[in-house]
Each structure stands twice: as C-alpha cells, then as structure tokens.
C-alpha cells in the first residue's frame with residue numbers, strides 16, 4: 001500500500017515543483033503526481049525526474065501528444081483516460097509507447113465528470129462511474145494493454161466506497177483510492193479515513209491519496225495515519241492519549257500536542273501513551289513502548305511495560321523524548 005500526493009505547483013516551474021516534491025519525500029510521500037497542462041510542462045518532466053527520488057505520475061487530460069512527450073521524458077506512470085484521447089490511432093500511439101517503456105496507465109474516473117449517456121442512464125451514481133471505468137479498461141484491453149490502475153473518486157464517501165466495492169468485484173487491476181475534493185485537513189481527513197479505511201479493511205486498494213485543501217505534506221501525514229489505524233503500516237509514532245477529566249492533574253493537552261509535533265517525522269514504529277492520571281493511565285502506559293501516567297504535578301514514566309522513573313511535570317516531555325531516542 002503506497003501513499004501518494006499531488007503537487008500544487010505549476011509543473012513548468014521546475015524549481016518550485018522539485019522543492020515541493022523533496023519536501024513531500026521528507027514527509028514520507030512514496031509516489032507523486034504532477035499536472036501536465038501543456039508541452040512546456042511535459043518537457044519539464046525529465047529535469048524534475050533527475051532531481052527527485054520517488055516515482056512521478058503525469059496527470060493528462062485529452063492530449064495524446066503530452067502523454068507521448070512525458071513518456072519520452074521518463075515518466076513512471078500516466079494518468080489519462082483512453083476514451084478521452086480521441087481517434088484510435090492516437091490511443092494506439094500512447095499504448096505502444098507505454099508498452100515499450102513499461103509504463104502503467106491509470107484510468108481516473110471522477111464522479112463529477114461522468115459521460116452524458118451514463119448520467120442519463122444511471123444518474124451520478126456508482127453504477128455510472130464503474131461503467132465509465134470499464135469502458136476505458138475495455139479500450140486498453142482491446143489493444144492488449146493490461147498494465148492498468150483504476151481510480152473512481154467521489155467527493156461523497158458513500159458512493160466512493162460503493163464504487164470501489166463494485167469495481168473490485170469486476171476487475172483484478174490495482175486500485176488507487178481516495179475521496180476527491182475532500183475539503184480542509186480536518187474534514188478531509190475524516191472523509192478519507194472513512195472511505196479509504198473501510199475499503200482497506202475489506203482488502204480493497206493498492207495506492208491511496210488523501211486529497212486535502214492545505215499543505216500537501218498534511219496529505220502524507222493523514223495517509224500514513226489512516227494506514228496505521230487499519231493496521232497496514234507500522235512505521236511512525238502512534239500516540240495513545242486520554243481525553244483528560246476531573247482526575248487529570250497535569251497539563252495534558254499541551255503535553256500531547258508537543259509530543260505529537262516533535263515525533264511527527266519519526267519513521268520508527270513506536271507507540272507512546274500519554275495518560276492523565278494514575279487510575280486508568282498505567283494500563284495504557286504499560287502497553288505502549290514509552291508511556292506516562294500523570295499524577296499531582298508529576299508523571300510516572302513507563303518503558304516497555306515498567307515504571308522506570310517518576311519525574312516532575314516540567315520534565316515529562318524531555319524525559320519521554322529521551323526514552324524515545326533510546327529505543
């Protein structure tokens with residue numbers, strides 16, 4: 001399961017695009033997509049590829065010449081819908097180039113832009129979206145091309161889940177999951193966690209993108225958190241923390257925020273429990289790699305199931321981070 005993001009820079013601005021991809025890489029991004037709007041953007045692909053370290057996907061609408069150019073430039077995957085390319089000769093040219101260079105094609109269906117006849121027949125429904133995807137698939141299969149990925153994105157979670165379920169019953173191709181136009185990091189993460197999470201829990205999906213309106217790095221963070229929550233990834237920190245209540249005697253919220261912020265780029269799999277009291281706290285703290293159970297102006301620090309020391313409240317953060325460092 002790979003986590004993907006998409007640049008929001010102008011692809012023709014090579015410097016800005018490379019800068020953003022390198023930042024995404026640092027955040028853990030494993031595949032990145034760029035929009036190819038014209039020939040200048042297509043020709044920038046080679047230069048961008050030379051400066052990055054993760055696979056690059058070109059997002060192309062309609063223009064087969066742009067697809068041929070990005071393939072020439074060494075792209076790793078092309079997202080283009082064959083049914084929108086035009087004449088069969090043009091589709092064939094793209095397919096031949098992809099075959100020769102072993103480049104997969106991602107068919108990307110968007111619930112907001114389905115074909116008119118399908119909309120008339122089924123309305124903007126999962127049935128229409130799946131039928132649309134299958135039309136594009138059949139075009140490629142007719143040309144004996146099977147290196148295909150498919151995505152069907154809706155901005156609503158329910159039709160998104162239903163579409164992928166239907167599609168997974170009909171094809172064996174790898175599926176790219178995501179709720180599109182999902183909104184700001186808060187609501188967008190919730191929508192994607194439900195949509196992507198439900199499908200992954202059923203064994204559906206191969207790559208994911210959490211599309212968010214905001215810093216692209218947040219997409220990666222959300223993507224990994226979703227994978228971790230459904231047990232598909234172990235890397236990175238998992239913070240267990242209680243909500244706090246009348247028993248809490250330390251400044252719990254600020255402590256949790258600081259720990260989360262400090263550990264957010266850590267790659268090693270680590271479970272940190274931050275609990276507000278000594279009633280229910282020790283249980284969780286004992287189960288984690290590192291934990292703290294708060295007391296009156298102090299915290300009992302746990303490592304691998306045992307209390308290793310008690311420290312003053314002002315030293316809890318420092319001590320927790322030191323123990324994480326030792327792991």
Ligand code: SF4
Nearest residue numbers: 242244245276277280
């Ligand atoms: S762990 Fe303790 S402080 Fe936290 S919510 Fe439970 S009882 Fe309250």
